[in-house]
Amino acid sequence: MSSPAVPRGSGRDAITRAARESFAERGYHGSSIRDIAARAGLSLSALYHWHSGKQELLTALIEESTAEYFRRCDEALRTAGDDPAARLGALVRATVEYRVSRQVESTIAASEWRNLDPADRERLDGLRAAASRLWADIVADGVARGAFACEHPDDARRAIVAACNAIAHWYEPEQGYEPDQGDEPDRGLAVPDLVDRYTAIALRVVDCR
Amino acid sequence: MSSPAVPRGSGRDAITRAARESFAERGYHGSSIRDIAARAGLSLSALYHWHSGKQELLTALIEESTAEYFRRCDEALRTAGDDPAARLGALVRATVEYRVSRQVESTIAASEWRNLDPADRERLDGLRAAASRLWADIVADGVARGAFACEHPDDARRAIVAACNAIAHWYEPEQGYEPDQGDEPDRGLAVPDLVDRYTAIALRVVDCR
DNA sequence: GCCGGGTGAACGATCGATCGATAGGTTCCG
């Protein structure tokens, strides 16, 4: 073959991409670095040239994905104004859009959390708690100002987050060129529509008047 | 030691219990059968005396847990009458009670699904589809009879199921003898109260009038 | 004396990780 599967110099991206695929399909312990290297079209040694090991491959994936989620949340809240319903909707939009645009990584981050190096897990646990606080503050503010009438804000918050997160488990992106849409009515639902639907659900969960 | 860690004859239960713990803590591929046998206080060979291998250990765990979920659903729906809200509440109750009473197994079933033997996975996928239909029929019936006003029944259904399932991720059982309740306000919340809260949330999600 | 319950040693395979070697590119000095 005249052209190699992976152009020289682009090894790092190829390995990262292969690791993402393998971790998503078989989980962290179910993936072998040999398989990851083979998927990338490289040797095992090339993997170690670009990364320090299997653990760091997982950490980098989760860390980058988690950081992007926070960027999306901050951006959404910064332009959301002061109204509790608008702020809740902004957080729902950020979460839904993150879960569909980074469907694979976000699922890995959620399910392979326990396989992180203890130090990394502890550090990222702080971020997770901060995200939880973002939701809690908005719901508490809405309740305090009489905009939300739900009796149990913590349960409402957890229900909303769980519903948004679950989207990554079933959503299938739009397929313009694929007429066969199978038996799943929501296949290919446009993301803005999805955001609208889950915003409406969230507002009902907090009992917004 | 005069008394062995595991009484003679109770090896099977000890191994099943150890497998449940290990799979929950480290996942299927992260667990080794040597560790499972050691947890059970038995030798590796005793494990193979009672089970045919690692795979069957996982299958038995998930299969038993899934079957119990269906028993709970059938029982709840049989005594629920005809009212859509009552039937939805019954399914929420069955799901919440299952998720807290079988917290560990239900989490394993949800996260280690992909590591099942293909034949077993296919068979159990049928059960999962049946459960999904249980929810969908109730919501569709409520919408058709004007009891539920939500515009997107499938999204409402998925949101409710996701919220109920997520309980297993955060719930901590009541601890009567433990005065220190930490910083988690919902720690030790009684199960009937939890059911009431999530039933109310579910009814708001389907926009019950 | 058989049989249910259990043990320890060993198998081949695969794991994550490390090593030295090398093909191609760039830099620098005479």
Add this chain to the structure above:
DNA sequence: CGGAACCTATCGATCGATCGTTCACCCGGC
């Protein structure tokens, strides 16, 4: 301009550890 020196990206071979599994054997009670 020419090549020695050096760097980057990659390779094949191999390490010791651990994996799931098998097998031959043993002990105590009916």
